[in-house]
Amino acid sequence: MANTMTSSTTPRVQFLFDFGSPNAYLCHRVIPALEARCGVRVEYLPVLLGGLFRLANNRSPMEAFAGIPNKLAYEQLEMQRFIVRHGLTAFRFNPHFPVNTLHLMRGALAARQLGVFDRYVDSMFAAMWERELKMDDAAVIASTITEAGLDAAALMQASQDAAVKAQLQADTQAAHDRGAFGSPTFFVGDQMFFGKERLRDVEDEVALQRAG
Numbered sequence: 001m002a003n004t005m006t007s008s009t010t011p012r013v014q015f016l017f018d019f020g021s022p023n024a025y026l027c028h029r030v031i032p033a034l035e036a037r038c039g040v041r042v043e044y045l046p047v048l049l050g051g052l053f054r055l056a057n058n059r060s061p062m063e064a065f066a067g068i069p070n071k072l073a074y075e076q077l078e079m080q081r082f083i084v085r086h087g088l089t090a091f092r093f094n095p096h097f098p099v100n101t102l103h104l105m106r107g108a109l110a111a112r113q114l115g116v117f118d119r120y121v122d123s124m125f126a127a128m129w130e131r132e133l134k135m136d137d138a139a140v141i142a143s144t145i146t147e148a149g150l151d152a153a154a155l156m157q158a159s160q161d162a163a164v165k166a167q168l169q170a171d172t173q174a175a176h177d178r179g180a181f182g183s184p185t186f187f188v189g190d191q192m193f194f195g196k197e198r199l200r201d202v203e204d205e206v207a208l209q210r211a212g
Contacts, residue, residue, distance in 0.1 A: 011209040013042045013202065016175050016185040018049035019108075020101040022079070022093065023196045024184040025129040028121070030086050034199060038206045044121060046108040049101065049183050051172040056181035060098065082196060090130045099128065100136040103159060107141070109167050110158035116150050123148035 015031065017024040031042050053059060065071040083091055104124055111120035127133045127144045134140050138156075145152040158164060175185070179192050186193040188205040 009210070010040055011188050011206050013038075013040050013206060014045050014187040015042050016045045016047050016180055016183055016187070018047055018052075018101055018183045019104045019124045019128050019135065020049055020097075020099050021183040022091075022097075022129055025125045026079070026082055026086070026088060026091065027184045027196050027199065028125050029088050030196075030199065034203060038203055040206055044117070045171060045175070046105045046168065047172045047175045047180070047183065048105050048168055051169065052176055052180060052182065055173065055176040058181045062098075078197070090126075092130055092132050094128055094132050094135075096132075096134045096136070099134070103138065103141060103156075104135055106159040106164050106168055107145075107155055109164045109171075110155050110161070111150075113158060113164070114151075114154065116155075119148055119150060120145070120155070123150075 015027065017028065019025075034040075035042055058064075061072070061075055065075070083089075108117065108120060108124070111117045123144055124135070127140075128135050133144065135144070142152040142156060145155055178187065178190075180194075182194060184194070184196060186198065186202045188202055189209055191205050191209075193199075193202050193205070
């Protein structure tokens with residue numbers, strides 16, 4: 001993960017994510033291979049999924065498709081196929097889902113300020129979608145941060161800073177203004193791609209923009 005591209009001729013690739021999305025976790029785990037194949041560094045942009053849903057008048061698939069059992073069953077089948085294809089055997093569906101991720105997402109911005117963004121992101125995604133922890137519990141968040149070798153007190157204090165709160169709100173609004181309505185969302189330059197199923201399209205767009 002990186003915050004800037006290393007070459008002016010390399011397309012800018014951005015990943016808009018919220019820890020509460022299982023599909024964002026799955027993307028996170030396969031992004032390193034995508035980076036290696038494409039010769040890019042993916043910029044991670046934290047957004048608040050609940051806020052983005054409200055702005056876009058969107059709902060989670062579990063809500064939107066509650067009355068369509070076959071659709072929900074297919075969503076689960078598609079997820080399982082992706083897991084098997086990429087060997088993501090550590091994935092566990094969090095029994096506490098849906099989880100309020102407000103503090104986690106503010107923490108991601110605080111972690112960036114403190115220079116520990118990558119380790120924070122890895123530990124939060126793992127806690128949510130591998131360890132099945134209740135990640136809207138402040139004590140659980142603190143212990144998870146500590147177990148990752150990070151300063152829980154410093155991170156949690158920084159996440160309460162007014163500037164951090166405002167930044168998350170602004171970044172979520174900016175995502176909506178660009179056309180985003182959920183997570184995971186990718187941008188290659190100004191071209192948007194939604195969902196883990198579009199990762200091949202992301203790679204194709206990188207190649208297209210680089211060639212162009």
